[in-house]
Amino acid sequence: MNNLLALIPALPLAGFLILSLTGRHLPKSIIAGIGAGSVSAAALITIFIGMQFLQSPPTGNAYTQTLWQWMQTENFSAGIDLRMDALTLVFVFIITFVGALIHIYSTAFMRHDRDYARFFASMNLFVCSMLLLVMADNLVLMYLGWEGVGLCSFLLIGFWYETPANVAAANKAFYITRIGDTAMAIGLFLLFRELGTLNIPEIMTQAPAHFQPGASNVTWIALLLLAGGMGKSAQLPLQTWLPDAMAGPSPVSALIHAATMVTAGVYLIARMHVVFQLSPVAMAATAAIGAITLFVAGCSAMAQTDIKRILAYSTISQIGYMFLALGVGAWSAGIFHFFTHAFFKALLFLAAGAVIESLHHEHNIFRMGGLKDRMPVVFWTFLAGAAALAALPLISAGFYSKDQILWYAWSAQNGNPMLWLVAIAGALITAFYTTRLMIVVFWGDMKTHIGERPGKAMTIPLMILAVLSIVAGFIEWPHNLVHLSLFSDLVQRYLPETLLQEGHPPEIIFQLVAAAVTLLGVYAGYVLYYKNTSILEQWKASPAMLSLRNFFYKGWGFDDLYDTVFVRPFYFLTRINKSDVFDLLNKGIATTSQRLNEWFSFSQNGSLRWYVVGVLIGIIFVLGLQIWG
Amino acid sequence: MILAWMIIILMAGGLICWLLARWNKEVVKWVALLAVLLDLILACSIWWQHGGVPTSGANAWLIDYKAAWVPTYGISFHMAADGLSLVMLLLTYFLGTLSVLCSWNEVKGRIGFYYFNLLFTLTGISGVFVALDLFLFYFFWEVMLVPMFFLIAIWGDSNRRYAAYKFFIFTQAGGLLMLISILALYFIASAQNGAFSFDYTDLLGTTMQASTARWIMLGFLLAFVIKLPMVPFHNWLPDAHSEAPTAGSLILAGLLLKTGAYGIIRFVLPLFPQVTADVAWWAMLLGVVGIIYGALLAFAQTDIKRLIAYTSVSHMGFVLVGIFAFREMAMQGVVMQMVTHGISTGALFVLAGMLKERLHTRDIGRMGGLWTSMPAMGGVAMLFTMASLGLPFLGNFIAEFLILMGSFGSNVVITVLATLGLVFSALYSLRLLQKVFLGQPSSHISLPDLSMREMLIMASLTIAIVLLGLYPQPVMNLVSPVIKGMEKSVSFEMNNHQSVISIP
């Protein structure tokens, strides 16, 4: 069983190697076979292992496999060691399973592309690194995966590298995440200095003994790790790269920038939960960042016109929910939301991709419309996804996960009403912009003529995901309704229980409020964009609303801010010093010696008389030394 | 003796190349290749014999060869190799082979003299790595200068003369100051031992007042940091690197810079343990300055080889930080950095050379979108830019990670600043990639992708860097006894009097 672990990342890796080395000479069918096949095989193995795990839990609730000694010095050693426990299982399942679906979808979606092989090579490499990230037994190996997914995201965002904008977006993504990574690296150094190890289980066991709760060092560690997470998961203030990252192909957005990579931060925090629990400050920071992010991103999502940007901002905001959940100590709820979110957000991106492709790469939702009847499959699947995103009560997976978070935001150990308020506002906004998206894209009259419709290879994954984004929620019900909690039981083999605080209102009230707010949001969307759009016209007239809209549209102007504060000064600094100030020193020396040479040469003017004077000067000098020396 | 043979083989090979060139141009290349390969094999055989055996710290010498040279001055022909030297030798001959290969078609004129110089440069370098007699060391230190000067001055680019002068004069200045220091140390030691000797082992135990020691140590250190190079003594590097022919840049970046680091590790630390501890803080500071300053300048450059040259300044900053952290882990990282930087930056210079062969320009403004026509080269370039920004699973990551984690224990603030270097390295690396290989194809004439020979070069470099990234342990095993031995003499416990600033 343990020996199978290595296969899971190894298969995509093999796929990557084959495709990158020989890919350019292979026919597309074989490329597709290798690319999608490797991931699917990995998915099957995962499911197999998962079955085993559920039926007969291994000792210590984890399978482990040691491949080889990576590096070892006197007091530090890191190995290429894999580990599969409950938390890992959830992530690996999502990565391989959703990944496989997306690969299958891509085989059709990318069929016209010149660099077919390069695409699948990069995708496979991504899956491999992502798997390493979540299966790593020590933080160094995890950092390897962490950087690896960064690389792949860079490669895939800039996949169509001939358009400068795409390359710029790719670079931006890499730079900003790199900032987070650097913070995380420092965190690792500090952690190592304190504990003398980077092996995750050892950290989990030693940390409580070594730090007393709230100690400054552990807070620093937690905050630095959090910063790393914020970078990868596009949380404020490092969120600006994700909307631009939509420059990549839609499957990439679905896999990397919705389902898996962007949730790496969530994984990191959950993985290091012991450290975080030791530092209330860090927990509070996590929750606060989550709350602010989900609100800010939600607002931005309302104003976008590019379908993928809308989804991107909604992703940021949903991950905000996850951070909020982790922050308040609702560990399983956070992971559960990741679980459902992976399905419906991947679905939404894939469906959006289908729409975009059949509308000749039209991204602007206001030039879409009326697709309801012409692309029924896409419509229904998209609807399912949208419902989940908006968290329609009871019938959507999103409800079950998000409702938990809302409830814990108030009532969990570190929760408080403020957080709940923000979260509920976020829910309202989410429902609103989801409805807006649905109505504008699928209702109304058609504005762009449809090209070729998506084929089976694209629709089937859509359907599977659609089903999942309905039913995935049913494995975990609110305690007061049905007593079914398969998911939390599973993940709480690794994560701690969610502790509630005393004296909070009964849960049912929260559920009703949440449901009501969601419906309200839906209704608002319905009114504004379908029933009587005149209101919008009035708003467009008023400058205040317009500027507010632009403010949201620009994502609260973070980009301009960073541009003025960091980018421009940096460029200026480098430009003025292009020719290295220190070089002036050498140039100075050179010119001085030239001058000296000229002066000395005057003495060599060929005049005999002057030469005698030279001798005279010499003798005067010598005698002078004797007299005054 | 085998060490002496390595030197002799190279020298003989060089002379043969020069003489043969009159009759046959083709044979010359093969002779040169053969000579270097032979040495590579010899080095590997040493590794084979001694690599597995972890020798005890005190006498970590795997091979030791000594013969009288100038007895009147107590100068002996003393060569020895421990793990560190061996690693450096392996690197030297590996890159040496590649340098011969990559000048295969690039160099047209005066082939014989070219390979003569190439092989003599390698001679000097490998001599530096094995010389244990300080006079001999200085001797080789200078020997590697002159042929390199010719390589730059004769086969270099448009501005080659200026670059060659600068290179020679900078290094010569450092070298002569080191010579004075060597002499001073020599007399102090001989006054104590009663016997005149330039032998490393005899000079090791020398005791002197702090002030004297500081001056002498500075003499050594200056020579080495100029070679390294450390800001503000780095100005020779961009010119030399950008003007030199490809093989020249490869050797400069891959090997010559390493002689500086090697010198610090081999001589400065063991000979002057106390005073080095006193300057450690400043050295680390300048190292960090180098990291960031080099990165900023690299970002600004438009000449591809200049850009890569400045990245070397940045990377060598890590070496400086690591050495003066006085931690075994950091020291391991330093050695790794010497090797991996040699490989990765060398590879980048080779790529630059290939681009120049195809496009006849070094200006990245006139490149762009080359991936379309040269996907293989693009892929390799991607790999090595990633290496230079320290991506895991490539060797450079191991090096920088160990250096930073090691020095974090000894000086937090410096290390944090140095870690910021990772961000800057991402900036310049991606910019390089973007300007050269990505974006709209500037020229529509399709360029030939990697040839078989170039493929061979790049494949070997790639394999090396990936192997070092995924399984660096052999190298670390090789050097750990050396570092342990130094730990004894230098007593890394010095770092307990350093400022360990704990975070508030």
Next chain:
Amino acid sequence: MPFNPQAVLIVAAILFVLGLVGVLTRKNIIFILVSVEIMLNAAGLAFVAAGARWGQPDGQVMFLFILAMAASEVSVGLALVMQTHRQHKTLDVQELRELRDKTEEYSSI
């Protein structure tokens, strides 16, 4: 009257300086040669004085040598003067300035 070497030495010094001034000030090569002779003889005088002070013949011996040397020197000198006159049609030393640093002709590097 008592012999006072210091006085003679001073006289010699004065002679010597006179000769030097002559060398410095005269334009004509022949006069320069003459001035040099004066300087040499001043030295000779000093030697004689020294020899007299110690009551040794060495001073005079040296003087003889100096005379001989001066003669030979002048002979070669005059030969050169003739050549100079033939080639440059002048005996002005300031005219002899062909050999000097020609900074204006230096190349850039």
Next chain:
Amino acid sequence: MTSVQLLALLPFMLLATASIIVILLIAFKQSHTVIQVTGFLMMCSVILAMWYVRDVLPVAVLPLLVVDGFAAIFTGMIIFSVLVVGLFSFIYFEEREENPKEYYILLFLSTLGAAVLTISRHFISLFIGLELLSVSLYALIAYLRTRNNAVEAGLKYLVLAAVSSAFLLFGMALIYMETGSMEFNAIAQKTGTTLSPLFVTGVGLMVVAIGFKLAIVPFHLWAADVYQGAPAPVTSFIATVSKIGVFAVLLRFGQAVHLQANSLAFTIFAALAILSMIAGNILALRQDNIKRLLAYSSIAHFGYLIVAFLPGNEAGVEASMFYLLAYSITTLVAFGIITLLSTRERDAEKLEGYRGLFWRHPILAAVLTVALLSLAGIPLTGGFIGKFAVLTSGVQQGLWAPVIVLVLTSVVGIYYYLRILTTLFAEAPSIAKKEKVLHPFFYNAMYAALIVLAVILLGIGVFPSGVMNGIKEFLAIGGQ
């Protein structure tokens, strides 16, 4: 005059007879070749004689001369240099001068002067040697009276040399006045350790003459002009033989009266050394005329030599001897190549003329490269060991100021050597037409000689111990 003394003086007598023989040969209308060959043989015989008599050394020929190991070494160097110079001279003068024969008389005479300097330990012998050297040099410099401003050079040298020897004589007179003796050791005994101001003034005046002959700043102004104006072989003679002789007597005098022990004299020499190192190197920086450039570099090099003179101990003497050896070989090589490349009309003194030499005459260029590297003091060459020895003696005495200046200025110096090197290796403008060799035998002999010299230069650079031991042994003979 005992037989032993006569035996000891045998080499010098041979040297004297050499010039007489040449006169006779001219009288009997012998050809240039014959004279050349005879001269060559005579010089060889001198060396053999020196070797033959080495067992009886040291022999003092009271009161003027002393023949000891010290003298033997320097005379050896001088004769060796003259051998090479004579070889160079043949083609050069054969092509340019209708009657080249008298040249050899003068050459051997001035050689005799230099040789006498090395064995002189008395003011009179010193004076005679010096004048013998100079007076014949005046004629030598101006020997090719019609070309290349030789006469101007000769005249300048004559006037300045005469002035400087006037200073020398006056200084001697002062010292004699003070001490009542003209013999070095006697002077040393008279003065003891504390030197009276008059004495030091005398030394100061003598320094003028010595400094003038060695071309030390500020008595260096003649050097460039004379180097440029004189025929190339004569220039090499000035650069080597005369300087060796004068430096020998300076060393001997210094050793005898413990000049360096006197702080004042020490300061004077240190100052002169520093000045020479700086001025020489700076002056050479952008010089385009190789002969002038070598003049300036020689100024710098004698600055270095004075650094080795400053300690005034055995190590210093050995160092300076080795340095002089390496330096004279190097200079001979350099001027030999200039001679070889000179055309009938003008000497090959323009740097431009050397552009791309390596691709036209690879061997010559290689030899010249070795010479230049040796001048620059780069390892593998004798020049490096020389500089190393000098530095060693300096550091041992802790003469930090001169040593540091030495290092820094030699860094500056490297620049102009590199300039020549890069010119040598620059791409040739156009393959110059091969002018046919007139005297193949001597041409090839000279070619061979140059190669041999280069090899020797490398040899003493890599394995200096043989030479060093030799010097040590001879000095052991020395003790007066």
